Amino acid sequence: MDAVGWGIVGYGWVARDYMEPGIRAAGHRLVAVCDPNPECRAAAERAGARGHADLAGLIAEPGVEAVYVATPNHLHRGAVEALAAAGKAVLCEKPMAATLADAEAIARAVESQEIFYGTAFDQRHHPAHRTIRAQVAAGRLGTVTTVRIVYACWLGRDWSEAGQPNWRIDAAQAGGGALMDLAPHGLDLVDFLLDEPIADLAALTQSRAQDYSVDDGALLIGRTAGGALASLHVAYNCPDALPRRRLEVVGTKGMLIAENTMGQTSGGSLSFIDGASGRVEPLAFDADSSPFTEQVRAFGSALRRPEERGAYSAARDLHTMRLVARAYGQG
Ligand SMILES: NC(=O)c1ccc[n+]([C@@H]2O[C@H](COP(=O)([O-])OP(=O)(O)OC[C@H]3O[C@@H](n4cnc5c(N)ncnc54)[C@H](O)[C@@H]3O)[C@@H](O)[C@H]2O)c1
Known part of the structure; x- marks a missing residue:
């Protein structure tokens, strides 16, 4: 399989310590990251990627096919909605969002834009x-x-x-x-x-x-x-x-x-x-x-072969968020 070009939104702990090594080990390429923190962008540049302070810069990168979202939870929704509107494939960290309402909005964006979406259950x-x-x-x-x-x-x-x-x-x-x-x-x-x-x-x-x-x-x-x-x-x-x-x-x-x-x-x-x-x-x-390397391989493979996408489901992940809300006495 040819190497998938990845973008990362939020280049903090999980992105640096697990996802970037996973992308490399899978033989894929980290093309660009988006992070408002200059130190995080510098870390990405040391890993061979271009750093953007805003999401529009990352979205404009033609070599970015799939984007891993690893910001704090409350920022997942805005990132996934913008990426979906741009037609990018998205692998979003768990929990899907900070609230059930945000997770529902993510599921709607994924469905209406018909993008390939997965929650990163490594x-x-x-x-x-x-x-x-x-x-x-x-x-x-x-x-x-x-x-x-x-x-x-x-x-x-x-x-x-x-x-x-x-x-x-x-x-x-x-x-x-x-x-x-x-x-x-x-x-x-x-x-x-x-x-x-x-x-x-x-x-x-x-x-x-x-x-x-x-x-x-x-x-x-x-x-x-x-x-x-x-x-x-x-x-x-x-x-x-x-x-x-x-x-x-x-x-x-x-x-x-x-x-x-x-x-x-x-x-x-x-x-x-x-x-x-x-x-x-x-x-x-x-x-x-490594579960992260295998996760990258599986997502990349399904990006290239749509028949493998049955392993991913925003509706299933939304159900998991409904269970979390119920556990908090909210659902
Ligand atoms: N699957 C797992 O095992 C696993 C492990 C750790 C974290 N996570 C998930 O990953 C996500 C990130 O967790 P973390 O521990 O890496 O957090 P972190 O705080 O280490 O990193 C978050 C990064 O997001 C950046 N950021 C903040 N605002 C941003 C914005 N508007 N646009 C782009 N980037 C922005 C921050 O500068 C930071 O670099 C969370 O959703 C968390 O639940 C999953």
Whole structure:
């Protein structure tokens, strides 16, 4: 496949540390970025891309075919609407937007402009998660009854990566706290692993350990239309040295346990426990394959081959945002 020309809107932590290396590793090209911060533009120029202070400059770049949006959440909507109007393909970071109304506007823009759109759920592309999906589809677990997810971290008031301000603790920019930031991954992953979205949801949030106003933890319970249950524990109040990234899929014939696979990086572990004997079997997967690199490859491939675009759906991602709103008692 010929190299896809990428643009990036918002060249901060995730763009610099994960997306730019992913674009390079996939053999694609980062053509240009848009970021109002001169230091971020300088970082992009060091990576071989042209820097623009405004979105119009990036949109005018003829070599930019696909654009990754990685601004703070409240700016996703404006960026995606402008990119859709310009006919660019868009891969927008999660959560789709800071509010359900903004996510609905994004879905409308994508539909009316008929652009190729995906939300950047990189964890769909972790090889351990692809293995789980394949094992579930092959019936290895029997009837899946439950998915249990822990996805937590420590996010203090002064947390900062790549020298950026901590917009995550400001409800106006982030749209919420740990639930808004971390739960979309797990909600989407349940759909990906079982091929069945969560239909019903209840949740409780807490503001327990951190000195800011957005929630620093939440427990969510969901159920698919077919009756599988899901539990998610997400948190900003869990010390990073504790076990805090765990995914279990339980069925009538056995269970799969993935540890340290949720997140931006490659690696982690995956094992199967047989429901009859209790025997534990480690399962191999490509431990060097980065979910971000795989995400770039998959999006680029679908850009070139429209028949692969069924793996992406703004309507599905909007449903995930509706679940998040419901978890906050808004839907
Ligand atoms: N998929 C994942 O695992 C993952 C991981 C981290 C972050 N994210 C998501 O990525 C997004 C960015 O998060 P981050 O941690 O990289 O944030 P960040 O603060 O490190 O970076 C945001 C960047 O956006 C820039 N920006 C601000 N206003 C802008 C504008 N009007 N136009 C263009 N750029 C603008 C900032 O200057 C900054 O460089 C968020 O939506 C976040 O939820 C996803």
